[in-house]
Amino acid sequence: MNAWGLEEWENKVNADESLVTYQLHIILRQAQQVRVGRLSSFLFPAGYYLYTGSARRNLAARVRRHLSRQKKLRWHIDYLLMASATQVTAVGLFSETECRCNQRINGKILLAGFGASDCRARCGSHLKYLGNMAGISP
Numbered sequence: 001m002n003a004w005g006l007e008e009w010e011n012k013v014n015a016d017e018s019l020v021t022y023q024l025h026i027i028l029r030q031a032q033q034v035r036v037g038r039l040s041s042f043l044f045p046a047g048y049y050l051y052t053g054s055a056r057r058n059l060a061a062r063v064r065r066h067l068s069r070q071k072k073l074r075w076h077i078d079y080l081l082m083a084s085a086t087q088v089t090a091v092g093l094f095s096e097t098e099c100r101c102n103q104r105i106n107g108k109i110l111l112a113g114f115g116a117s118d119c120r121a122r123c124g125s126h127l128k129y130l131g132n133m134a135g136i137s138p
């Protein structure tokens with residue numbers, strides 16, 4: 001997987017203009033109830049998540065925004081990233097479209113439509129749950 005640590009990813013973006021898609025590697029350390037914008041409140045189980053998005057311009061600025069907690073909440077993913085038990089551990093970077101990268105992930109869709117308001121490839125959701133692996137209490 002093309003995933004980079006939080007100190008490395010920005011150098012990768014700056015070094016390769018073909019990159020348009022990012023994937024946030026997210027750990028939710030404990031189950032948490034999160035209100036997701038206009039979607040209803042949802043109990044996210046503890047575990048690993050992958051969120052896939054893209055920015056054809058200013059990819060680095062977009063990812064920096066996701067990593068920052070100082071922002072106005074706008075996208076579905078903003079609400080999950082602001083949850084106290086959430087931590088982004090790595091950033092994947094790709095030249096392919098976000099839907100193609102997202103569809104390659106073998107994960108579960110917990111919340112239909114999450115991050116997929118602009119999706120025309122029927123992904124169902126741009127957030128996928130990879131499950132709860134060892135090391136994280138449920």
Ligand SMILES: [Zn+2]
Pocket residue numbers: 098099102116119120121122123124126
């Ligand atoms: Zn899609």
